[in-house]
Amino acid sequence: MKLRGKPEPLLIRGGRVIDPAQGIDAEMDVLLADGVVSQLGHGLEADGARVFEARGLWVVPGLIDMHVHLREPGEEWKEDIASGTRAAAAGGFTTVVAMANTRPPVDDASMVNSILARAAEKAVVHVLPVGAVTRGLEGKELAEMGDMAEAGAVAFSDDGHPIADAEVMRCALEYGCVFGKPIIDHCQEPSLTRDAVMHLGYWSTVLGLRGMPAAAEEIMVARDIMLARLTGGRVHIAHASTRGTVDLLRGARAEGLPVTAEVTPTHLCLTDRLVHDTWYDTNTKVNPPLRAAEDVEALRRALAEGVIEAIATDHAPHHLDDKDVEYNYAAFGISALETAVPLLLTELVHPGLIAPGTLIERLTAGPARILGLGAGSLPVGRQPAAGSAPVVAGCRRVGAGSLRVGGCADVTVIDPGLERTVDPERFYSKGRNTPLGGRKLRGWPVLTVVAGHVVMRDGEVLA
């Protein structure tokens, strides 16, 4: 990580501390010193520390986004590690999990090392790399998962591509089991989604666009659940998007299978109708596609109940040139890091659909649990890069989604009442591809602290 030296002590005073991992939701002070949470309590003395007055604000563990595309190496005009992690900081995230579909893909230990080295030099938040499941993301031969796990990969995924061959998925689960990392699958039966650009339903009928049936996702989710049962391997469903997927997950959970899932803010808050109401705005084009209202309904319920344990953005930045074209020719993806928190608060928390504690759990302890970021599970045989602060580097001592005393000082402060209009031109991400431009949202992050370093304050990235 780019952050060097010893951070100044910081007292975050009088905020509403929400730390679901410790069952805390109360007004408290948080003292950060030497890059760790040093005290948590009432009436703490500043004792020389800088003070951040947090009255009326939420003080939460640093948010973890377990699904982002940083595009480096290979597509730096869309995003790079510096811009992507600054976008994360702006959005309140202290840890991002970087998907393997770069060019070349992260499919061996040297690529994992390369991502970690680049992050050590340029990142302003923790970057945890994902390794590919198969060589070249081709879905054929297994990549060297053992090597990558040792180098620091926290999970395996061919995200962007489904693992279409059931035998390959079975082997990946069996072989990968040993390393204790989940296999994150982008579930989509490819023969059902050929040339499709949005959800199959009424609006695709009206717009004359080829639709992806919900069944394309559900078939592969069902298959993966069965393969988890067969192999005992850990499956994590990326960006769950349909009601049927939720039903399948509920069944898997009831059976006690090692299957987890994430959902994006996009799929929790927007529906396929938006493609129509924006007359084919290509910023609505995303994979999986914006789904029907009944799907959104089911996803929200699953999130509230814990059937879905994590919210992840699937931040997919693209250049304007990739989007400023006809709908079918536009790239899939939404630049989501900088709008996730205010969108979720505006659409889910303020209307009373999701409790604040639940939302924060799904953005902190939930992903930490899925990735095994709890105490003792990291580091995986990796030492901090030379020259960086002793406190954190690469994946070492990442805040595990909690404000436990002694843990890494990753903290996010959110002002639940702050209202602002989304202005993509002011994004830190290079990707301005959002369908939310111009929308007024309420509940923005105002402070992001990574390993004790203040990297964002009042929306401005300082690192």
Added chain:
Amino acid sequence: MKLKSRDILALEEMPREDMELILDTASSMKEIIYRPIKKVPTLRGKTVVTLFYEASTRTRTSFELAAKYMSADTVSIATATSSVQKGETLKDTARTLRVMGSDCVIMRHPVSGSCHFLARVLDIPVINGGDGMHEHPTQGLLDMFTMREKKGRLEGLRVAIIGDIYHSRVARSNIWGLKKMGASVVVCGPATLLPPEIEKMGVEATTRVEEAVKDADVVMVLRLQLERQQRGLFPSAREYSRLWGITRERLNLAKPDALLMHPGPMNRGIEIASEVADSPQSTIEDQVTNGVAVRMAILYLLLGGGEEK
């Protein structure tokens, strides 16, 4: 009278008054087509560009003749021989045409929504000449014009649209237009060629052709695109023809004075039998003539012909 619409993109979003104004104006335009000297000076000095990314005979010709009959200059861009082949984006091509001084762009494009995209880029009127599987609004208008001309009304008509509804921009434009004008619509075809939830557009849907045709005032047959067979959406043209082809027997189930329509080009002997295509009930040639009249009306209304003092 002026149109509320700045562009002609989709009948879904076109107000009923605009449709009525276009149909009424087209009636007076039609007379010009039968004059010995088919030329009025209405659009002298205006330049109309047709930009077609897909093959077309009648739509492009129809637009060009409509413009020429009103003395506009026309330029047609065939994408096969243009800079599009060098990888130029639609946006850049459109802007190039604009800065050369064109007053209106008529576009056909294989991707749904492209005309909306073009209209966002350009500050001159855009007319949709067919965008992907979305809409073909001028076809919808000329079909309605033909029905109104022959039946004297649109309100209360029962219109059966038979064939590949899924991929048909003609069907979508007709559905929106006819619904707004008070007609009822039933769509029919093999289940693989009926898009999901189409009933929510306010139509009946059935796979049984006899049921669809029964008591119809208008039977509109769509062109079967034979390449759909390659994708496995139906097993053979032979079976399609046997189960959904419009024959004399099937047409007899409709009202005795029912109209038989087809947007062309036809696959004779597949979706439509020659006996009915060439029968007095067939309006297929009227549709072509009316297409010119409707497009004259649209160009006239959009290009400010109505504003001249």
